[in-house]
Amino acid sequence: MRTRFAPSPTGFLHIGSLRTALYAYLLAKNKKGDFILRIEDTDQKREVVGSTDAICDTLKKFGLVWDEFFMQSERHKSGIYKKTAEKLVSDGHAFYCQCKPKNAKIEGFSNILRDPCRDLELASGAIKLKVPDGQIVKYKDFVHKKEISWNTDTIYDATLLKSDGFPTYHLAAMTDDVEMRITHILRGHDWLPSTPVHLLVFEYLGGTRPEIGHLTDILSTETGKKLSKRRDSVFVENFIKEGYLPQALLNFILLLGWAPKDNRELYSLEEMVKYFDVNGFQDANPRFFREKLDWFNGQYIRKLSIDSLLEKLKLDKTIKNKAIVSLLQDRIEKLSDFDSLAKFFFDRPKVDIKLFGENYKEHLESAVDGIKNDRDLMEVVKENNFKTGDFFMSLRIAVTGMKFTPPINESITILGKEETITRLKSLI
């Protein structure tokens, strides 16, 4: 089993691409096979400098390590794609074309499938596929587990080699997949419409054709459309910046488009490898439901040891920090939630007097007295006939400036007697 993840270096890694990479990785590793990373940088115009490194770094953060690495631009230098295209011409399966390239985005749909140059027998230019007439091309999709077919009368003469000598995806990817002995091509659903072109290319290339599977698209919960860079938050690095743990993100994404029979939900990467199975692939497009991701993240945060949570929060392992973190571990869903909740431990809050209820000064005075004498504050409550909830709320607001906080007695212990009393006195 050999699979590949083949991104083009046009920016940061997309959440959907991460999922494709994960599935390809799991597919291979479940069978102790190889996972290949291939950078498809054949369009110089679209390339973004640095994105190859960025993609590699991100994959590593998720533990998706590859066994082999290729850059198509490097392979291009050997002339392999040009040679392959020329071979297809001489075999009668492709032809030279000198038409001006068109831009579909501007010109809209085109119903012209056959290229005017296909019978001209030109000797130079771009190279296009000579699609045969009236033929059925088909394959069995290993994700959908069904046969999908097209009549070649609906397929256009796709470009294989551009006039700058670089191959298009249709040529480069198929050539590489054959040459790298890829056994399973796993890619996005957006490739499904161009699959008949690839089927023909594989046929003309000779050799064994890999199995092909098309993953569902991840849809935006809001729009119901494919997740897009413009509308949605899609870059993996942004999720990490927001405070999501890679393990949680990976686990969430695993279950968007794949599910085990027993509906198990929590998986480490090792367990994913162990239990992954092609039968679990879904047919319908899932929606990116952020609340479920938040839940996964909370689960993983709670599983962390105090030390590793401190590390992820970039905090020193002092006794105080450890105490704070253990108080907050159950109360945060994302790492980024920590700062606002823990702020009062480090800085004196600006207290809005309007937050207080009645009798708050009495509460605070008694509290100061109690704390000074190291007394159990519950006793103070009883002695003064305070309402327990009201008393602690006054105390909470005075110490933290907020109504929702970690348990106040523990917080005071961490904060220290002196600091607590200072804060209380300033409000009396």
Place this chain on the structure above:
RNA sequence: GGCGCUUUCGUCUAACGGCUAGGACACUUGGUUCUCAUCCAAGAAAUAUGGGUUCGAUUCCCGUAAGCGUCACCA
């Protein structure tokens, strides 16, 4: 518009053609609790639609509708 894919609770999904269609998130309620959260318990919530095959259809077949994708010398 052509071509293709898809359709089970709001969301992710489970169910050899056969129990009352199950679980998780979210939601509601209750318990624990000094607030919030965690944790625990309970509840509401779905087979797009019309035919057909069958003793029996969420499951198989056909139609319809809706959704998504794609139609470049981009990947």
